[in-house]
Amino acid sequence: DQQVKQNSPSLSVQEGRISILNCDYTNSMFDYFLWYKKYPAEGPTFLISISSIKDKNEDGRFTVFLNKSAKHLSLHIVPSQPGDSAVYFCAASNNNAGNMLTFGGGTRLMVKP
Amino acid sequence: DVKVTQSSRYLVKRTGEKVFLECVQDMDHENMFWYRQDPGLGLRLIYFSYDVKMKEKGDIPEGYSVSREKKERFSLILESASTNQTSMYLCASSFGTGLFRNTIYFGEGSWLTVV
Secondary structure, X not given: OXXXXXXXXXXXXXXXXXXXXXXXXXXXXXXXEEEEEEOOOOOOEEEEEEEOOOOXXXXXXXXXXXXXXXXXXXXXXXXXXXXXXXXXXXXXEOOOOOOOOEEOOOEEEEEEO | OOOEEEOOOEEEEOOOOOEXXXXXXXXXXXXXXXXXXXXXXXXXXXXXXXXXXXXXXXXXXXXXXXXXXXXXXXXXXXXXXXXXXOEEEEEEEEOOOOOOOOOOXXXXXXEEEEO
């Protein structure tokens, strides 16, 4: 049973527009959330994170929103660039249970020029 | 910069062979991990280690074993490779404590094909 789900396997967006990637989780004990970005034939790289005490964290073009009551987080990329085309994984952890990360299945983002 | 190095990028092995995947990190991280990535399934944890000679099973340990004899090195072993172990394998490491303990750093991955 997947505790972290990314229900959209792929997303296509025009360059300059907003990309919104979604992630849902079921474990209410998760208290820290991360997004990773992965290019083909490379390992994932850390992008941005958010603690459960916040509902928003921003870093340049990337913003992560957390809705604890809905057990939902989203990553917004504004404006989207062709170089953002990659697979994005969300991950969650419970800091009281060893900080292990549980990953979602990933969403492939394609930004068209 | 954190460097996690996986020794082999691409391997082709025969069914039944013993396979070793090696990983080295240079940041003195306490924690090391092995994941596999399969389409639609995301990253699934095989094994992890929080200290030298310590290991813990992850979500899918069957058919795998690990070895951590030195802090910087974590090896994944496929005792008898099978075709369903064809996948991309990712090694990662992280600090054991502190503010950034949740952030794990990945290597570039090893593509294993079992024929």
